[in-house]
Structures are given as C-alpha cells and as structure tokens.
Amino acid sequence: MSATTTFEEDNITPARRRDPLLVVLWVALVTVAAIWVAPFVFITFTAMKSNSDVMTTSAFSPPTDIAWENFSGAWKKGNFSNTFLNSVIITAVKVPLGLLISAMAAYALARIRLRWGRFLLVFVLFGAMIPFQVMLAPLFTLVNSLGLIDTYIGVILPYLAFGVPYQVFILHGFFRAVPKELSEAALIDGASHFTVFRRIFLPISLPVLAALLILDFVATWNEFAMALVLLQNKNMWTLPLGLMSFQGQFSNSYGQLNAAIVMTVLPAVIVYLIFQRYFVSGLTSGAVKG
Amino acid sequence: MATVQVRDLKKSYGAAEVIHGVSMDISHGEFVILVGPSGCGKSTLLRMIAGLEDISGGTVSIGDRVVNALSPKERNIAMVFQNYALYPQMTVAQNLGFSLEISSVPKATIRQKVADAAEILGLTSLLDRKPSQLSGGQRQRVAMGRAIVRDPDVFLFDEPLSNLDAKLRVRMRAEIKALHQRLGTTVVYVTHDQVEAMTMADRIVVLRAGSIEQVGAPLDLYDEPANMFVAGFLGSPSMNFLKGELVPGSAARMQLESGETLALAARPEGVVSDVVLGLRPQDMAIDPERGTPAKVMVVEPTGSDTHVLAMIGDTEIACVLDGRPGIAAGEMVPLSFASDKVHFFDPKTEARLTTTGLSRAGAGPA
Ligand SMILES: Nc1ncnc2c1ncn2[C@@H]1O[C@H](COP(=O)(O)OP(=O)(O)OP(=O)(O)O)[C@@H](O)[C@H]1O
Ligand SMILES: [Mg+2]
Numbered sequence: 001m002s003a004t005t006t007f008e009e010d011n012i013t014p015a016r017r018r019d020p021l022l023v024v025l026w027v028a029l030v031t032v033a034a035i036w037v038a039p040f041v042f043i044t045f046t047a048m049k050s051n052s053d054v055m056t057t058s059a060f061s062p063p064t065d066i067a068w069e070n071f072s073g074a075w076k077k078g079n080f081s082n083t084f085l086n087s088v089i090i091t092a093v094k095v096p097l098g099l100l101i102s103a104m105a106a107y108a109l110a111r112i113r114l115r116w117g118r119f120l121l122v123f124v125l126f127g128a129m130i131p132f133q134v135m136l137a138p139l140f141t142l143v144n145s146l147g148l149i150d151t152y153i154g155v156i157l158p159y160l161a162f163g164v165p166y167q168v169f170i171l172h173g174f175f176r177a178v179p180k181e182l183s184e185a186a187l188i189d190g191a192s193h194f195t196v197f198r199r200i201f202l203p204i205s206l207p208v209l210a211a212l213l214i215l216d217f218v219a220t221w222n223e224f225a226m227a228l229v230l231l232q233n234k235n236m237w238t239l240p241l242g243l244m245s246f247q248g249q250f251s252n253s254y255g256q257l258n259a260a261i262v263m264t265v266l267p268a269v270i271v272y273l274i275f276q277r278y279f280v281s282g283l284t285s286g287a288v289k290g
Numbered sequence: 291m292a293t294v295q296v297r298d299l300k301k302s303y304g305a306a307e308v309i310h311g312v313s314m315d316i317s318h319g320e321f322v323i324l325v326g327p328s329g330c331g332k333s334t335l336l337r338m339i340a341g342l343e344d345i346s347g348g349t350v351s352i353g354d355r356v357v358n359a360l361s362p363k364e365r366n367i368a369m370v371f372q373n374y375a376l377y378p379q380m381t382v383a384q385n386l387g388f389s390l391e392i393s394s395v396p397k398a399t400i401r402q403k404v405a406d407a408a409e410i411l412g413l414t415s416l417l418d419r420k421p422s423q424l425s426g427g428q429r430q431r432v433a434m435g436r437a438i439v440r441d442p443d444v445f446l447f448d449e450p451l452s453n454l455d456a457k458l459r460v461r462m463r464a465e466i467k468a469l470h471q472r473l474g475t476t477v478v479y480v481t482h483d484q485v486e487a488m489t490m491a492d493r494i495v496v497l498r499a500g501s502i503e504q505v506g507a508p509l510d511l512y513d514e515p516a517n518m519f520v521a522g523f524l525g526s527p528s529m530n531f532l533k534g535e536l537v538p539g540s541a542a543r544m545q546l547e548s549g550e551t552l553a554l555a556a557r558p559e560g561v562v563s564d565v566v567l568g569l570r571p572q573d574m575a576i577d578p579e580r581g582t583p584a585k586v587m588v589v590e591p592t593g594s595d596t597h598v599l600a601m602i603g604d605t606e607i608a609c610v611l612d613g614r615p616g617i618a619a620g621e622m623v624p625l626s627f628a629s630d631k632v633h634f635f636d637p638k639t640e641a642r643l644t645t646t647g648l649s650r651a652g653a654g655p656a
Contacts, residue, residue: 179373181371182375184342188340188362195392206379
C-alpha cells in the first residue's frame with residue numbers, strides 16, 4: 001500500500017487513526033495488569049509444584065505434573081477446616097448485615113426528614129475518619145470488659161462499627177442522587193418508607209451494593225489486625241491468622257505455603273466473579289436515569 | 291365528591307415566604323390549571339395539595355376532609371411528575387400495577403386494571419418493556435397510566451408535557467383532555483405554558499410570586515384580564531403595552547410617549563389621563579388609510595400568518611398579520627388596530643380600567 005492511499009484512508013475514516021495518547025494508555029494498562037498478575041501467577045504455579053520442582057524450575061514456568069497433595073497437606077497441617085469455618089461464619093454474618101444496616105441508615109439520612117439528620121450524618125461520617133489501628137488497644141479493653149473476647153460476636157460488632165460509616169457515606173451519596181420524585185411517586189402510590197426502600201432503592205442501587213459487597217467481603221475476609229487482638233484462642237482464629245501461623249511453621253515448604261495462600265484468596269475471587277456482573281451491567285444500563 | 295378547597299395557604303422556607311395566602315375552590319370534575327412564570331410557586335402549591343410539602347399556614351381540603359395532617363397516600367390523589375418518575379427497574383406493567391400491588395389488591399384484579407389502563411393509553415404492546423426502552427411520549431403515557439389505575443379522587447399534574455417535543459405536546463394535550471372528559475376526575479394541572487392553560491383548562495389560576503393574580507375561564511381571562519400581568523401572560527405573542535396620555539376632550543385620542551397620536555374607539559371610564567394601552571398582536575392590521583406609520587424590524591412568516599415586529603416611535607409592537615403581506619424589514623408600514631378591542635391599564639396599579647365604547651368606529655392617527 002502506497003503512502004498516498006494510507007493518507008487518503010486516514011482522511012476518510014479519521015476515527016480509525018490511532019491516537020498516540022490512546023496507545024500510551026494501552027501500554028500503561030498492559031504494564032500495570034502484568035505487574036498485578038505476576039505474583040498471582042507465581043503463587044498459583046508454585047502452589048501446584050512439589051518442593052523439588054519449586055527449587056529446580058523457574059518461578060513462572062507452569063507446573064509439569066500438578067501436586068494436588070499440597071492443598072490437602074496444607075489444609076490439614078494448618079488446621080484450615082477450623083479457621084476457614086470461622087472466617088465463613090464471621091464474613092457471612094458481617095457483610096450482609098453491615099450492608100443492610102448501612103443501606104437503611106443511608107436511606108433514612110437521605111430521604112426521611114429528621115430533626116438531627118445533618119448532625120447524625122456528620123457523626124456517622126466522623127467514624128470513617130478514625131484509623132482503626134489507634135483504636136486497637138481501647139477496643140480490646142472494651143470487648144474484654146463485655147466478656148466477648150474469643151467470640152464471633154466480639155469480632156463482628158467492631159467490624160460493623162468500622163465498616164458501616166464508609167458504606168453509609170457511599171450509599172448516602174448515591175441515594176441523594178436518586179431523583180426525589182421517584183420516592184415521592186412511590187409515597188403517593190401508597191408505599192411506606194420501608195417499601196420505598198425495599199422496592200425502589202434497593203433494586204436501583206444493586207450495582208453500588210454489589211461493589212460494596214465485594215469490597216467489604218475482601219476487607220472482612222482478609223482482616224488481620226483486629227482479629228489478632230480480639231481472637232486469642234487458636235480455635236477461634238480466622239484464615240489470615242491461621243495463614244500467618246502456618247507461614248511461621250512451614251516457611252520452607254513453598255508448595256504448601258502457596259497452596260494455603262491460594263485457598264485463602266480463592267473465596268474472595270469467587271465472590272468477585274459472582275457479583276461483578278451486577279455492577280458492570282448496572283453501570284452500563286443507566287439504572288437511575290431510566 | 292372530590293372537591294379541592296384551599297384556604298389562605300401559606301408556605302415558608304425558613305424566613306422566606308414563597309406562597310402568600312392562596313385561596314381557591316375547585317369543584318368536582320373540574321380541570322383547573324395553575325399557570326405563572328418560573329419560580330412563582332406553582333409546584334410548591336401543587337406539592338402542598340399532594341402532601342409532599344409541609345403546610346406553613348392555612349388549610350387544604352379534599353372532599354370534605356381537611357388533609358393538612360394526612361400523608362400523601364391517605365389523600366387518595368395521583369400525581370404525574372415532569373420527569374415522569376417511573377420506577378426504572380420495573381416493567382411498564384409493574385409500574386402501572388405498583389400502587390395496587392402494595393395495597394394488596396388481588397393479582398387478577400391488578401392484571402385487569404393494568405390491562406384496562408394500558409388499553410386506554412395505547413400501551414398494551416409495551417407492557418413488558420422497561421422505562422429505559424420507551425420514548426419520551428410513551429414514558430409520559432405510562433406515568434399517566436400509573437395515575438389512572440388508582441382511580442384517585444384528584445389528579446395532580448406538574449408540567450407533564452414540558453419534556454416532550456412540540457408536536458407530541460399538542461397531541462398529548464388533546465389526549466389528556468379527552469382522558470379527563472372520559473374519567474371525569476378533578477384535575478389540578480401546573481404549567482408555565484399559557485397555550486396549554488388556554489386550551490385545556492376549565493378554569494385558569496394565574497399566579498405571580500406566590501399570590502393569585504386572577505382566576506377564571508380561559509377566554510374570560512383573555513378578554514378581560516384583571517391587570518397587565520395577566521394580560522401579558524395569556525396570549526401569544528404577548529400583548530403590546532403602549533404608555534401615553536389621553537388627550538382631554540370627548541373624542542378619544544391618545545398621545546404616546548414618543549409623540550404619535552392615536553385615535554381610539556373607546557376610552558376608560560371616569561377621569562383619567564395617564565394610561566397604558568394594551569393591544570393584542572392579533573388585533574393589528576395594515577391599513578393604508580388610517581394606519582400609524584411603523585418601521586418593520588423583523589418579519590417571521592409562519593405559513594398561515596406572519597409575525598411582525600415593528601416600531602412606532604421607540605415602542606416595540608408585535609403584530610400577527612393575516613396571510614403574507616409581502617413586507618420586508620426596514621420598510622415603513624401603516625399599522626392600525628381594531629380599536630374596539632383595546633384595553634386600558636392604570637400605569638401605577640397595573641389594574642385594568644373598564645372602558646366605555648364611543649360611537650365612532652375605526653381608528654388610526656388623528
Ligand atoms: N427547598 C426550598 N428552599 C427554599 N426555597 C425554595 C425551595 N423550594 C422552592 N423554593 C422557592 O419557592 C419558589 C417557588 O418554587 P416552585 O418550585 O414552586 O416554582 P414553580 O412555579 O414551580 O417554578 P417552575 O415553573 O420553574 O417549576 C421559588 O422562588 C423557589 O426558589
Ligand atoms: Mg415547578
């Protein structure tokens with residue numbers, strides 16, 4: 001193809017010409033993605049290699065024969081059935097409950113005229129600004145004085161307290177942006193505030209809720225510091241605590257260690273894969289503007 | 291009987307009062323339109339009737355109940371909003387049936403009523419669509435359908451047509467009017483569009499800055515506006531106002547501020563000197579014999595008639611001339627007016643002055 005025809009083509013379909021900025025952005029995106037994926041590939045591959053393979057092959061070469069026994073071995077040695085169950089219980093209670101409380105609070109603050117509404121909102125948001133690390137010691141004292149150390153509820157309550165403000169902040173912003181005529185129309189149609197919340201607001205905020213659910217699930221599932229302080233009994237430990245203890249004991253059985261990491265991360269990945277389609281489809285369908 | 295009675299209604303936001311004691315009586319089955327410029331309080335008034343806005347003073351009664359303290363759902367009203375406020379995640383059928391569903395009407399009845407409403411509004415083929423898959427006009431119809439399935443005592447409309455294009459607006463105007471004739475329900479309808487008000491209303495309430503200026507049947511307001519505001523608001527293009535002084539003597543003559551003298555076939559009752567003359571653009575004509583010379587500024591042919599903007603002295607005059615007079619900008623044309631259709635206003639109070647006809651017909655320069 002001669003230079004002139006290329007030139008003409010460019011003139012006819014200017015949209016097809018490659019914008020140099022776009023190319024740069026693409027390169028940047030691919031680089032970032034590669035940096036992110038590299039440890040993941042490394043961990044997954046290593047988890048499936050026997051210890052001798054780990055020593056002899058490159059970190060990024062795929063395993064030749066898959067060492068499934070890494071997983072079962074790590075599961076047994078690390079007492080994973082116990083820590084896994086604890087994590088499941090705590091996350092399964094905390095995440096939906098926290099999201100529900102946040103959503104209801106955000107609705108009330110955004111749509112019901114309350115005398116102290118503004119003050120309450122500021123008060124709740126203030127909670128999101130306190131780094132929980134500085135609260136660890138007083139938190140321990142408080143939970144201890146309630147006799148809730150080494151109980152599920154003793155972890156779930158602080159998790160809720162530290163998780164709700166941020167979610168209220170996000171959901172309040174979202175609910176405020178919903179045209180007020182929408183709730184007014186429903187109120188005229190005879191709905192109570194609870195019905196408006198459940199039938200109108202929850203469905204249209206599905207994308208946001210899905211995003212918050214993913215974030216909160218990952219944060220709760222991986223939470224380490226508070227669990228370390230509040231759960232002293234080994235039998236009450238969550239996965240991150242179990243993983244750390246496992247790492248301390250078996251730091252040179254690379255295969256099993258990485259198998260343990262994969263097993264810890266896998267539920268978060270699954271939850272992400274299940275719920276991401278809600279927020280992707282929600283974001284593209286223009287749910288609110290309808 | 292669903293009458294609506296508003297007594298001395300007031301609304302304040304903090305220290306600012308935006309509705310200053312409005313009273314009106316709407317009888318059963320009446321189509322009343324609240325009209326006025328932007329920010330005059332139409333929506334606020336309607337929302338107070340609906341129960342969406344707290345009442346700062348006065349009472350609202352629907353039927354024979356005072357509803358001040360009742361929530362919107364206890365008032366048995368239906369409202370159509372400017373942006374339609376359709377529930378985005380529900381289908382058209384679910385949108386229509388929502389109010390029935392939450393008052394636990396049996397499923398079969400809901401289906402029947404939704405089907406009936408869809409039939410009336412021509413939505414039957416769209417029942418399974420989501421609002422985002424509808425055109426503006428169809429959404430508007432769904433919003434109306436949602437109102438009619440409830441069989442309410444009163445319909446409240448807040449500028450329901452202002453998001454539609456001009457053609458569709460004309461059609462929906464006719465459809466809403468037909469719907470009202472068919473259902474016979476009381477309607478309170480808010481618009482800032484005087485054409486909508488003139489064409490649809492049984493009675494118009496003209497509001498300005500939170501107070502009622504005048505209430506009456508459309509043509510009564512058009513023919514006998516209480517003041518310059520109402521006269522200028524109703525009718526399109528707006529009425530021309532010419533300031534001047536009546537020349538003393540029996541024959542009515544008026545000297546404009548710019549110096550021209552007009553002969554009139556009527557004059558205000560009593561002894562007055564300073565007046566504002568009100569002329570509808572439609573009452574103007576080109577008349578080589580008796581017309582006042584005016585300089586043509588803009589000519590806008592609409593096909594059936596021609597809108598002309600002209601200057602008499604330094605006063606701008608809008609005219610709607612029959613047909614295609616074949617004039618161009620920059621020309622001088624002799625303009626006359628049907629002098630029995632003039633209005634006089636008091637320049638200070640802006641109130642209309644009653645006129646007495648004079649024997650001599652026709653008008654023009656003296
Ligand atoms: N929440 C509020 N706080 C303070 N002032 C308000 C509030 N809502 C409305 N107003 C004022 O009340 C007046 C009436 O508003 P309203 O919405 O009723 O006007 P409108 O006649 O419906 O106008 P439009 O034709 O533009 O819809 C306006 O001057 C507006 O600024
Ligand atoms: Mg309004």
